[in-house]
Amino acid sequence: MDFNTIWFILIAVLFVGFFFLEGFDYGVGILLPFLGKEDRERRAIINSIGTFWDGNEVWMLTAGGAMFAAFPNWYATLFSGFYLALVVMLLALIARGVAFEYRSKKDDPVWHNRWDWVIFVGSFVPALLWGVAISNLIRGVPIDDKMNFTGNFFTLLNPYSLIGGVASLLLFTLHGSIFLTLKLTDNLLESARKVANKLWLPATVVLFAYVILGYFDTDMFSKLGINPGAVPIIAGLAILSVGYLLKIQKEGWAFVMTGITIAFSTITVFMGLFPRVMVSSTNPDWSLTIYNASSSPYTLQVMSIVALIFVPIVLAYQAWSYWIFRKRVSTKQKLEY
Amino acid sequence: MDALTLARWQFAIVTVYHFFFVPITLGLSIAVAIMQTAYYRTGNEAYKKMTKFWGKLFLINFAIGVATGIVQEFQFGMNWSQYSRFMGDIFGAPLAIEALLAFFMESTFLGIWIFGWERVPKKFHLASIWLVAIGSNLSAIWILAANSFMQQPVGYAIRNGRAEMTDFFAIITNGHLWVQFPHVFFGAVATAGFLILAISAFQLVKKEKHEVFKKSFKFGAVYALVGSLLVVLVGHTQAQYMVKVQPMKMAAAEALWDSENPAAMSLFTFGDEKNRKDVFAIKIPGALSFLAYNKFSGEVKGINNLQKEAEQKFGPGDYVPPIAISYWTFRIMVGAGFLMLLIALLTTIQAFKSKFEFKPLWYKIVFWSLFLPVIANSTGWLFTELARQPWTVFGLFQTADSVSNTVTAGEVAFSLIAYTLIYAVLMVIMIGLMIKFANRNIDEIEKEEAEVDNSVLTKA
Secondary structure, three states: OOHHHHHHHHHHHHHHHHHHHHHHHHHHHHHHHHHOOOHHHHHHHHHHHHOOHHHHHHHHHHHHHHHHHHOHHHHHHHHHHOHHHHHHHHHHHHHHHHHHHHHHHOOOHHHHHHHHHHHHHHHHHHHHHHHHHHHHHHHOEOEOOOOOEOOOHHHHOOHHHHHHHHHHHHHHHHHHHHHHHHHEOHHHHHHHHHHHHHHHHHHHHHHHHHHHHHHHHOOHHHHHOOOOOHHHHHHHHHHHHHHHHHHOOOHHHHHHHHHHHHHHHHHHHHHHHOOEEEOEOOOHHHOEEOOOOOOOHHHHHHHHHHHHHHHHHHHHHHHHHHHHOOOOEOOOOOOOO | OOHHHHHHHHHHHHHHHHHHHHHHHHHHHHHHHHHHHHHHHHOOHHHHHHHHHHHHHHHHHHHHHHHHHHHHHHHHHHHOHHHHHHHHHHHHHHHHHHHHHHHHHHHHHHHHHHHHOOOOOHHHHHHHHHHHHHHHHHHHHHHHHHHHHHHOOOOEEEEOOEEEEOOHHHHHOOHHHHHHHHHHHHHHHHHHHHHHHHHHHHHHHHOOOOHHHHHHHHHHHHHHHHHHHHHHHHHHHHHHHHHHHOHHHHHHHHOOOOOEOOOOEEEEEEEEOOOOEEEEEEEEOOHHHHHHHOOOOOOEOOHHHHHHHHHHHHOOOOOOOOHHHHHHHHHHHHHHHHHHHHHHHHHHHHHOOOOOOOOHHHHHHHHHOOHHHHHHHHHHHHHHHHOOOOEEEOOOEEHHHHOOOOOOHHHHHHHHHHHHHHHHHHHHHHHHHHHHHHOOOHHHHHHHHHHHHHHHHHHO
């Protein structure tokens, strides 16, 4: 396996980590104004991800940095091409990041309520837009022979990518609601359970609709064949099992299963892309690939060594932090945020 | 305005804005870690109060630093895609390493620190704030490694129409990095020092001789003094380095039109930038040579000579950065730096006299000095980036070629307005919170925190 392939896999891993982790904290942010009826309930919900959200967001930053380092042309074409969508997402993320820290710094219901809606919008927008963005990577966007995106903002809005956006939005929200069933107590726990049960069916239906549309709108499955292999099938089976697991209140397993759905769906998209990283709808030969978009072999080699040393360390201490703060959050305890 | 001009304005605004908060994060994280170490060692409650008080202000600042940092990571691809294609092979690596090595560390351990009081063993809790401080400062090293390449390219070859890395160690041992990082680091220490001084002064005016703020004031004074002194000393080394690797930058800083030997240093120049001549100037003979070489002779090259050299090397073109703005940003930075040093020195001497006593006027001076490092940080960056123009990567790649060719002026105008608005709103909110928390009665912090929780517990 060459270094280009290794880095393609590594970036896929970073996106899996990002969607798995930040997926549930986007979901928690989206559910915040609806699940929490009074201030301390909302605080408990925020505190359930208080320790983690910032570290989770670094997965996105690292994925972006890794794209820049390993496939600079991918980074350049994608980020300049999807310009306005990304500006909107960044505005949402800026406001969201500040909101967690600032919300409880004043004892004022109006202040609290405003920040709660900032957290909602700040979580809703990226949860939707990431689905739109990833769908467009594989569906293809107009790219010329100089790797320049030649479309505009509206090119990105098509039925396939919009369904992809709704799918990621619903899936992350479901993932977040199940996370909350593992982290909250009493009334909040009951509400989270109810929401998770309600969200499962729409999330599943939209996800399958997205897959079916994928047969028509992308070459992902024609590439993978009529039998697409174990990865997408496992993703499908996992989301199906979630409904049952929620009914019998095995939320821990349900969380594992939404996690598997997110991870394996992401892997499916990356498998469909390979060896391309962005499909050109203008001319297939102008697609960006892991070869024409990549850094030099030397840089890839240096970065591989760096990743080999530091990724395991990061995983270890981040897992450790989840272990330390594994306890449920109750409205009756001391709340930092 | 065209897309390039708008993109440059946007870069300047979001980057200078981001760097209001970064130095406070770098300096204050270490300060809080030192305070907590003092508490851990002595068990003195005053140090615990200090840790909590300054820690809260640190967090309010940190949040906005992190949030505005996301734009920094993405804007190269978004607005400078041609730069990203040309430089990605070199520039992407330090950015990715910064995220992997530094951002994960500071964010994860900050979470542990905020939520870990009384929940993790004291030793781990103390270690976590140190890891936050180390993580933040590591991130500065990596981003400055990237910036240093733009000032002084090393360890590369031009291949396949772009700059490719040939020697990773050359990039991280770049001489420019190791004069620039200490300068940024001690600037950050000074910034945090003056912030601590200013707020302590404010509290001491309200309630004289409060033990915790007397301690904080003394700490802030020493911290500001160490930072200011070293930032000035390193700055001198840096200027000497600049004469060697970026002579045009030095000529611009001094508005030195023609080469001189010995070279005079300008105290005040009112010049005619178009015709490249002085209208009115006060100069100290030989002083620029001294600044450059530590002796009163030696040639310092002028703008006209360097322009000619550049034309020979790179072909016809304008290789002169904007002179007036380079000249004045440099002077404002240096002036603010020396003023900081003076104020920190006088304050420290007075603070460690047997009787701790300051005149109200001095408290006022100390309070408003809070803005000196902010001004010096901003003008310093404006200088170092603007006086490198027309290059983004010195001698290799120009700003006009760097901008995204597919992003329209209208799109950049939209993002420029949107970022500016959200940043302005956040600034107002952040300053409001800073004032609120700077104003807190330190003896009631623990009571406040405890009461909230007790009331809830009894209700339940």
